[in-house]
Amino acid sequence: MIDPALLEGLNPRQREAVEHRGQALLIVAGAGSGKTSVLTRRIAGLLSTREAWPSQILAITFTNKAAAEMRERIEALVGQAADGMWISTFHSACVRILRRQAESMGLKEAFTIYDSADSKALVKRLIRDLDADSLGFTPGGVLARISRLKNELTDLETFARSIDATDPKELGFLALYRNYQAALRRANALDFDDIIAETVYLFRAFPEVAALYQRRFRHVLVDEYQDTNHAQYALIRELVRPVPRAIADEVESRQGWQRELRDEHGDIPAASLTVVGDSDQSIYAFRGADIRNIVEFERDFPESRTILLEQNYRSTQRILDAANAVIANNFDRREKRLFTDVGEGEPIVGYTGYSGHDEAQFVADEIAALRAAGIEYSEIAIFVRTNAQTRPLEEVFIREGVPYRLVGGTRFYERAEVKDAFAYLTLAVNPDDDLALRRIINAPKRGIGDATVAALQARADRDGTPLREVLREVDSLGFGPKLSAAIRELDALLDDAAGMADSASPRPPHEVLSHLLTHSGYKDALSRSGDPQDEARSENLDELVSQAKEFRVQYPEATVVDYLTSVALFAAADELDGGEGRATIMTLHTAKGLEFDAVFITGVEEDLLPHRMSVNEPGGLAEERRLFYVGITRARKRLFLSLAASRAGFGDIHSSPPSRFLSELPADAVAWREDRGAGRQLGSAVGGYRGGWSGGGARGASRSRGFLESPVIEPRRKTEWKSPVATIRDNGELTLAVGDRIRHADFGEGRVVGVVENGAKTVAEVDFPAKGRKRLLVKVAPIEKL
């Protein structure tokens, strides 16, 4: 029997969700319906009744932050009994499994995890190598397609068989995909999508490995199920498969385990699966999330039970009415209407500014008013659709003294110096990672330029070894003494670090990192440079080392590999701590799962929300609407919608009409605020759509009229400079030999004293009596033969 204390304060539906037992349970949890409470109490119930040991529970959350929070809440309910549960993201859980079973998949335990930027850099090089840009391939496009294939679990060979082999473009893509996978393999690396897909392949190829986890995890719980993609879905399916008797016997005898959990046939029955989700909050289709996973759950698991949670404990009725009205415009959805007994609440406030700055000023002013009304900064959030929108907000907040923090954006871990540092650290544990080595081989400057790297790479290709190995053989490569010494030094440093990271008593990550940054001369180079930006970079590295130290305090056993893993899987939403006393600026995507007393949704304009990139994609508009819905439902008490008539971006000024979603709000839901100061002209211009919209019917022509007629907005004219076009000189097939006399446009007459043949890059050394010896590129130098 579940402890009644665990059910206290729950409504009947929530209670049922906590108490239900069976093979599969789908909890359709509307926004703010208390699903985290339900999920944590459900797990606490399993533990406190001894239905499950902690080690038999696997809970998957969307972010590491959510995982940590869930663990805390369960601990608060059952204390120590919670130790040993796996509560993590899909990616963290899969990396953990893959590191243990790496050899089965032809990987080494310390494999590197490539983030999107790493992948992009790799693809970029592959495109160049194959001269594939002539076929119109872009790194982003290629990567998106590879990602889609991996999320659909279409492996390379399956894909190769499916393409039209007469289409050069298809063949080109196939070659890129093939080379990309080969490069990852050689570097002992996985990209984000591989992490999931390879785990599925692992389970499918090695049933006895899968059985280890199928036997262990008796209860699998997945949060935010609406945002799972096909690979994640397949992974869950694998985990909740029963283990056939023969395999169970084999695994248990091999491990020396007791025979247990068997049903009447001797099989180990499938684990129980609980998923929680809300198809109205599915906002990751671009990442392969498949809304069908939740829509078709009942068909996938015929014995499943579905429980609907519709009572909202978060927002006022006005906010919910707005949310319901907007989302009702999506077709094909299960009817669901959020309700509350919190009460009517304050009206939603709307504002239209001239510019992003004007909009930001509105936000700042309203924040001041909210503060006066007793709302804490930490209870105020400002949502943006794109990270580019944060700039004016930050500028105005700084000027007005509004304390804020920015979640996501240009992330700390994406800065060049931080990535360099991690490349060094990666090489300490994964010497196969050519990409990491190329990144730091000349950072700081060691005189190892493109030409040298190309020579090293040529040797690596010839021998089929990683680049790292070639460094060891530097003496046989015939480089000059200076260059050879530099390479030897780097080689020794990396060996040092490898020794520190992997010995009988491995050094903690921050020590290895600090050693690398100091002895490589990286830190020195930054502090010696006069560039003020380099000072900031140097500080970032200090910050990084202390973060690594902090990590070690939190996880005293953590190795370099653990640290690198944690960093690679770190997400924007994970850095939400420490927001006390500050308002939060973040994207609508990052806002999922959070709640605030007061919420500002900014940029509610066409081209931004819905984003212009989305309107042509199938389902794109519906997804944008869900995004708006997610934003609205984050608010407890106050909701503000704002937009700007024009916005600066990419060099010029762009103006957009208000978002079509505004016309989907209930009539008179929004109190449009009279604006300050120069607002008169704008006010009249805006009146056109304002009037039309409150009726809800005015679509089409009249909608955008207001802005187009607005007298104030005059896009700045772009000045076009005609720069004097330098003629590209080409001496064609001109050949020079020692002893030839030439005339140079600047240096006058001279005599050739040496020629290094290198095709189009042939260099001649010429002695000019007036200027001394110069080295000239024969093909393009302004010279003529005499």
Next chain:
DNA sequence: CCGTGCAAAAAACTT
């Protein structure tokens, strides 16, 4: 090989 300066490109959300 390095630093400079100019031209061109980029383009949304994120594990």
Next chain:
DNA sequence: TTTTGCACGG
């Protein structure tokens, strides 16, 4: 607007 790539001169 900011970042990246490329040509140039040293």
